[in-house]
Amino acid sequence: MNDWALNFKAGIARAHARAIGAMREPSWVVFDVILPLLGVAAYIYYYRALGADPIFEGFVILGGAMTAFWLNVLWGMAAQLYWEREVGNFQLFMITPMSRMALLAGMALGGLFTSSIRALSTLILGILIFQIKISVAEPLALATIFILTMLAVYGIGMMLSSLFLMYGRDAWNISNLLQEPVYLVSGFYFPIRELGLTISAVASLIPVTLGLDAMRQLLFGPASQGILPVWVEAIILAFQAAIFMILAKFSLDRMEQRSRREGRLTLRWQ
Amino acid sequence: MLPDTLLRTGRIWNVEQSFLLGHLIPFRVTTAIEIRSLSRVFSGRKETLALDDINLTVEEGELFGLLGPNGAGKTTLIKILSTLLLPSNGTAHVLGHDVYSDANSIRKRINMVSGGEISGYGLLTIRENLWMFTQFYGVPRVVAKKRIDNLLDIFGLQDKADAKLRTVSTGQRQKMNIIRGFATDPELIFLDEPTLGLDVSTSIDIRNYLREWISECSSRTMMLTTHYMKEAEELCDRVAIIDRGRIVAIDTPAGLKRRVGRGSSFLIEATPFNPESIQSIPGVRAFVARPSEDHMHLRMILDDESVIADIISEIVSSGAQVTSLNKNEPTLEDAFMHLVGRGLV
Numbered sequence: 001m002n003d004w005a006l007n008f009k010a011g012i013a014r015a016h017a018r019a020i021g022a023m024r025e026p027s028w029v030v031f032d033v034i035l036p037l038l039g040v041a042a043y044i045y046y047y048r049a050l051g052a053d054p055i056f057e058g059f060v061i062l063g064g065a066m067t068a069f070w071l072n073v074l075w076g077m078a079a080q081l082y083w084e085r086e087v088g089n090f091q092l093f094m095i096t097p098m099s100r101m102a103l104l105a106g107m108a109l110g111g112l113f114t115s116s117i118r119a120l121s122t123l124i125l126g127i128l129i130f131q132i133k134i135s136v137a138e139p140l141a142l143a144t145i146f147i148l149t150m151l152a153v154y155g156i157g158m159m160l161s162s163l164f165l166m167y168g169r170d171a172w173n174i175s176n177l178l179q180e181p182v183y184l185v186s187g188f189y190f191p192i193r194e195l196g197l198t199i200s201a202v203a204s205l206i207p208v209t210l211g212l213d214a215m216r217q218l219l220f221g222p223a224s225q226g227i228l229p230v231w232v233e234a235i236i237l238a239f240q241a242a243i244f245m246i247l248a249k250f251s252l253d254r255m256e257q258r259s260r261r262e263g264r265l266t267l268r269w270q
Numbered sequence: 271m272l273p274d275t276l277l278r279t280g281r282i283w284n285v286e287q288s289f290l291l292g293h294l295i296p297f298r299v300t301t302a303i304e305i306r307s308l309s310r311v312f313s314g315r316k317e318t319l320a321l322d323d324i325n326l327t328v329e330e331g332e333l334f335g336l337l338g339p340n341g342a343g344k345t346t347l348i349k350i351l352s353t354l355l356l357p358s359n360g361t362a363h364v365l366g367h368d369v370y371s372d373a374n375s376i377r378k379r380i381n382m383v384s385g386g387e388i389s390g391y392g393l394l395t396i397r398e399n400l401w402m403f404t405q406f407y408g409v410p411r412v413v414a415k416k417r418i419d420n421l422l423d424i425f426g427l428q429d430k431a432d433a434k435l436r437t438v439s440t441g442q443r444q445k446m447n448i449i450r451g452f453a454t455d456p457e458l459i460f461l462d463e464p465t466l467g468l469d470v471s472t473s474i475d476i477r478n479y480l481r482e483w484i485s486e487c488s489s490r491t492m493m494l495t496t497h498y499m500k501e502a503e504e505l506c507d508r509v510a511i512i513d514r515g516r517i518v519a520i521d522t523p524a525g526l527k528r529r530v531g532r533g534s535s536f537l538i539e540a541t542p543f544n545p546e547s548i549q550s551i552p553g554v555r556a557f558v559a560r561p562s563e564d565h566m567h568l569r570m571i572l573d574d575e576s577v578i579a580d581i582i583s584e585i586v587s588s589g590a591q592v593t594s595l596n597k598n599e600p601t602l603e604d605a606f607m608h609l610v611g612r613g614l615v
């Protein structure tokens with residue numbers, strides 16, 4: 001069997017395990033569907049009370065949906081390898097011939113599956129309940145931006161998960177650091193332009209920022225006041241995706257070398 | 271040029287013979303594991319020399335055992351050979367591939383199971399967990415399904431196959447781990463204390479399976495570690511005794527026993543006494559004391575039969591009574607004591 005076929009199978013198998021695991025313990029649906037919707041509802045009523053432009057309600061729903069992926073990356077993906085080591089799976093993964101990237105991609109795909117349920121439910125319920133009007137004029141462009149955003153976002157997840165493994169609990173702070181400001185600067189709840197150019201530029205390093213900005217432009221038109229033209233944002237996202245994945249591979253390879261040398265990272269104390 | 275390539279690929283053919291006999295008699299000598307001057311140091315607050323200048327060759331088709339007390343370095347050796355750890359010094363080749371530079375070629379052809387391991391996902395069933403691990407090796411769907419079913423049958427795990435892993439017992443989990451190892455049909459399998467903590471009848475089943483697996487196909491090789499003398503004696507073609515990171519002896523179980531020499535293995539039963547003083551008697555090579563409720567069982571390896579008189583007088587002078595004295599046919603345990611200078615437990 002050639003390596004590509006093997007890695008494809010391996011990645012799918014890892015994702016599949018995650019997906020059926022999630023379906024078996026459906027209690028997360030309550031937290032993952034209802035809680036985000038409550039958060040979204042709070043903002044919408046807030047905007048309505050202020051008499052803001054209804055377009056903001058659309059931003060809120062979109063931001064709420066996309067939060068699902070970002071949170072999954074920060075708390076699910078990033079801690080994944082660390083957790084696998086704690087439960088004893090990691091060393092078994094490391095003796096298999098699958099590429100380490102296939103393992104990470106499988107984890108990401110599994111995470112994407114559960115997050116998509118959360119995101120879709122926020123999106124659909126939000127649109128139905130609050131009667132949001134959106135028109136998808138360019139479905140192909142929208143899909144492209146979404147996919148590029150996911151690649152970049154989960155690229156970060158893959159990178160974080162090898163860093164977490166190397167630096168253990170210290171790395172938890174990275175997630176904390178990345179979580180809260182992202183709500184603000186990524187413009188989950190309002191357009192990033194409002195924050196000024198410097199902050200926008202810094203925030204754009206986080207791929208959700210650009211992804212959301214581009215999606216808003218595609219869904220709500222010029223009124224959404226994008227930072228950059230959509231096609232530029234697409235190119236930057238593609239670059240980010242590539243860079244994060246290369247960094248992920250690099251740090252995981254390093255981690256593996258280091259663990260084989262030091263006998264500490266892959267191996268639980270026996 | 272030629273022998274060199276052959277050596278490096280691990281297929282060390284007896285060129286002359288295979289040339290003469292062609293395909294009629296597929297005679298070949300192939301090395302499964304080749305270890306040269308291997309050491310492994312763990313640095314930390316205190317530096318540990320876990321393996322110290324190990325040399326070892328295991329041929330294809332062998333069922334090879336590693337026997338040694340706690341902390342001897344058995345697991346470390348298995349981790350190096352299964353590509354989880356790097357050697358600090360020296361070289362190791364597994365199925366012809368260098369563990370240092372060619373780990374992935376090794377991984378495709380081996381598997382590893384350790385006795386105490388916990389693994390898999392609790393929310394998935396045993397069958398689903400096994401399935402996932404076969405896919406990490408790219409085993410084709412149909413083949414994987416058949417193999418898993420077959421192994422579940424053999425290990426009597428069919429009725430638990432669709433139970434979530436977190437609901438099964440430790441022993442059942444352990445069986446699943448062993449199935450995980452064999453389900454990828456490895457050419458070489460490493461088993462680190464495979465029967466650890468299992469009940470007697472399950473252990474027997476597993477030993478039977480291991481014997482069957484190795485005899486089914488002449489190109490299969492197995493390396494296992496164990497603390498059970500009986501297991502090593504029953505199963506292994508050859509055993510390496512390891513102590514404090516060094517190989518003390520490599521031989522067949524029978525060969526190891528022969529080294530003890532006739533007439534130096536004794537079993538004494540006595541009323542309870544403190545056995546510590548025995549150690550200091552000159553000529554006592556090693557002993558193991560196993561106290562039971564109202565008795566002390568003493569297993570000893572002596573340099574010379576005449577030492578027995580000193581031992582009996584030592585016991586008697588401590589106020590105990592000797593109730594029986596037996597001269598033994600040496601067992602593997604005696605061989606171990608003879609070579610290592612102490613018992614395994």
Ligand SMILES: Nc1ncnc2c1ncn2[C@@H]1O[C@H](COP(=O)(O)OP(=O)(O)OP(=O)(O)O)[C@@H](O)[C@H]1O
Binds near residue numbers: 262312318339344
């Ligand atoms: N990751 C590690 N870091 C530091 N020291 C280690 C590590 N792994 C093993 N050691 C040390 O190396 C030595 C050999 O350990 P190893 O686990 O190989 O022994 P073992 O023969 O398998 O023992 P047991 O029969 O108890 O399983 C021990 O002194 C152990 O403390």
Ligand SMILES: [Mg+2]
Binds near residue numbers: 344345346
């Ligand atoms: Mg061990």
